[in-house]
Amino acid sequence: MNYLELPPQPHPLVSYLRVGSLLHWSLILFLLESWFYWVQFEASLEQFSLFWVAFWFGCFLFSFVHIFLVIMDGWSRFQNYKRAKDLFFIHGFNSRIAEMYAGSKCQRNAAIVAAEELGYKDEIISYFRSKGVKWYHYFPYFMAQDPLFLFRNYFWERTFLEKVYVSRFDYRRLHLERAI
Structure with a gap:
């Protein structure tokens, strides 16, 4: 694809919110849970x-830690989105690129948002369907394949510690240049 065919591009904040929509809803849920558990914990102190x-404090800690995990996961998925968007822009839709992001619902969502912003939404949805991915496949496939995933470096690096990726293109500027 060249930049002459580039559809209108959303603000990066809009893309960030779309990429991590499930994670952002989870964040709200964990914030509410943490507040509820803290209130219960304080009442139990009396x-x-x-x-x-111990019970309510344990519940609070579990929920509170998840707030940070969800934030880190959302940030990592945004890095996936930026990388996928650059790859789709350079190479067009390619099933090998889509396959890199097929492992979990959040990674698929990052690739879908990237592809959609470049006009490849139908292609990537068709690809994931052809691979047997259903809308309700929320949990990452590796969790079923490797029950000890929590003790593996790849899990922590790929899920929460994705390296910062700087996009090679300014898509909004490219789209505006086309409009002139």
Whole structure:
């Protein structure tokens, strides 16, 4: 694809919100859960019950830690989106590029948003359907294939610690140049 065919491009913040929409809803849920568990924890302190203090504090910690994990996951998916968008822009739609992001719902969503912004939404949706991916496949496939995934470096690096990717193109500027 050359920049003469480039559709109108959204602001990067809009793309960020679209890429991580599931994660952003999860973030809101974990914030609400943390608040609820903290209120329960404080109430249990007044009852002097060690069991309930430990229970509610454990629930709070679980939910509170997930706030940061979801934020890091959303940031990593945005890095996937930028890389996928550059690859689709340079090479056009290519199933090998789409396959790199087929592992989880969030990664697929990053690739779908990138492809959609370049006019390849139908192609990538068809590709994922041809691979047997269903709309309800939320959990990453590697979780079923490797039950010890939490102890693997690839899980932490790919899920939460994706390296910052700087896009090679300013898509909004390219689109505006075409409009002139």
